[in-house]
Amino acid sequence: MTAIDLPSLTRFADLLGPKGFTTDPDAMAPWLKDWRGRYEGAAAALLSPADADQVAAVVRLAGALGIALVPQGGNTSMVGGATPPATGNAMILSLRRMNAIRSIAAEDGVVVAEAGVILAHLHDAVLEHGMRFPLTLGGKGSATVGGLVSTNAGGTQVLRFGTMRALTLGIEAVLPDGSRFDGLSPLKKDNRGYDLKHLLIGAEGTLGIITAASLKLVPAILDRAVGWIGVETPHQALALLRFMEARAADAQEGFEIVPADSLALVLKHIPGTRAPLQGTHPWHVLVEMVRSDARAEASGAVLEQILGDALTAGLCRDATIAASEAQAEAFWKLRDSLSEAERASGPAVQHDISVPVSGMPDFMISAARDVEARFVGTRASAFGHLGDGNVHFHVRAPEDAALDWAKTAGKAVSAYVHDLVVAAGGSISAEHGIGQMKLEENARLSDPARLMALSAIKAAFDPKGLMNPGKLVLPGGLAQESLATRAPAP
Secondary structure, eight states, X not given: OOOOOHHHHHHHHHHHHHHHEEOOHHHHGGGSXXXXXXXXXXXXXXXXXXXXXXXXXXXXHHHHHTOEEEEESSOOOSSXXXXXXXXXXXXXXXXXXXXXXXEEETTTTEEEEETTOBHHHHHHHHHTTTEEOOOOOTXXXXXXXXXXXXXXXXXXXXXXXXXXXXXXXXXXXXXXXSOEEEEOSOOSOOOSSSOHHHHHTTSTTSSXXXXXXXXXXXXXXXXXXXXXXXESOHHHHHHHHHHHHHHHTTTEEEEEEEEHHHHHHHHHHSTTOOOSSSSOOSEEEEEEEEEOOTTSOOHHHHHHHHHHHHHHTTSOSEEEEXXXXXXXXXXXXXXXXXXXXXXXXXXXXXXXXXXXXXXHHHHHHHHHHHHHHHSTTOEEEEEEEGGGTEEEEEEEOOTTOOTTGGGTHHHHHHHHHHHHHHHTTOBSOSSSOOTTTTHHHHHHHSOHHHHHHHHHHHHHHOTTOOBSTTSSSOOHHHHHHHHHTSOOOO
C-alpha cells in the first residue's frame, strides 16, 4: 500500500463526482469505527459508487495507484471486518448508494438485490409479492445484502434454511483487477470448474467487491406460534429439539437456548421485560413454528400439541405459548436483548463458536465450568442457536475488574475458550467471520492445509493485497511465518 496524495484523491473525485466522493471528517466519522466501538481506523476518503460500473472503475484505479480499499455496507461487523486500518493509507468503498432491488420473481422464488439493500427493506419489498427472504438478525435495520453475503451471515432461521451460503443463488462482483464477474443467473446445475460464487461468499471482501446477489425466496407465512419453555439442562433441550423435529420439522424455524443467569440480566437491565414462566428454571428455550400453506394445520395448534406431548414425556419443566403477536415479540425481545443486557452488567468477552450439535450440551456445561475454575471470579454462559451447533459463549469479568478487562486479561480467557472449542472439533467463528478480531487466533489454531489454501487463494486473486487488508487472512509473510512455527506433522 502506498501513501495517498492529493493528485490521487483528485482522480477519484473526478471519477465519482460530489455524491460519490468525500473527505469531510464529519461525514466519514461514523464509518471509521466499528459499531461495537472496539476498533477505530482512518481513511483518506469515503467512496460511494452509484453502480457496478463505477465500482469496477474505482477498483481499477485503486489497483493502478496501489491504494487499498475497505468495502463497507451497514458497518455492522461483529469482528471489525469493515473498519479501515489506522494508517490512513486506505479508502472506504461504501456500497450504500447501490440499494436497488432489480427484480422479484415470486414464481421462481428469486430476488435480485444490489449490495446496499438493507435487510429490513428487502423483507418489506418481497412481502408485497407474497414472499419472504428467510434470514433475519438483530441488525436487520442496517445490515446490507453485500455484507450479509460477504460474511456468510447466519441468524435465527439457520435451523431450517441455512446461512447466506445456502440462500445465495448467484453473485455479481468486481474482482481485484477490476474485471466483472457476472454470476447472477440462479442455475441449479453449472459444472464449469471452481465455483467462484462460493469462493466469494464469506470472503469478507478480501477477494473482491460483491455488487449484487440473487437470493432465494420462500412463501410468506400465514401465521406463527412462539413458545417459551423451561428445561433442566442443555441435554434436555436437545432432546426436546429432536422430539419437535420428528413431528414438525417443516414448520420449525427457531430454537434458541438461554441460561437462567443470562435471562436474569435481561430482566434486570432491559426496561419493560418480564419472565414468561412462573418459578425458576435452569435453562430456557425459545421456539418458533410457522405455517406457509393454507392446507396445513395452524402453527399454534401444532405447537400446543407438541408441547403438551413433551410435558407428558418429561422433556421440559414448563411451557407457554404467546397469546398475541405483541407477546411473541416480547419473547423474542428477551432473546435479542441478551448482549445488550450483558454490556450493561460490565466487561465481558464474547465468542461466536460452533461444535458438533450432538456434543454441544456437554460443551456448554464443561467449558463454562473449566473457564470459571481457571479464571477465578469470572462467569461463563452460552446461549443461542443450539439446533445448528452455534452458541455465543460469553465470559463476564470478575466484579472488581477494570473497564479494560476484555482487552487485557480477557485475551487469555478467549485463547483458552478457543482451545476448548478446537479440542471439541469446533470452529472459533460460526457466523460472525474472522475480520481483524480473530485474525491471529485463526492463524494460531487453523491447520496448515487451511492456512496454506487461504493464503494461496488470497495471493492469486489479490497479489497486491489491496482488498480489505488486515482481515481474514494474514499478509503473505506473516502467514508463512505462522506456518513455519508449526510442529511438523507426524
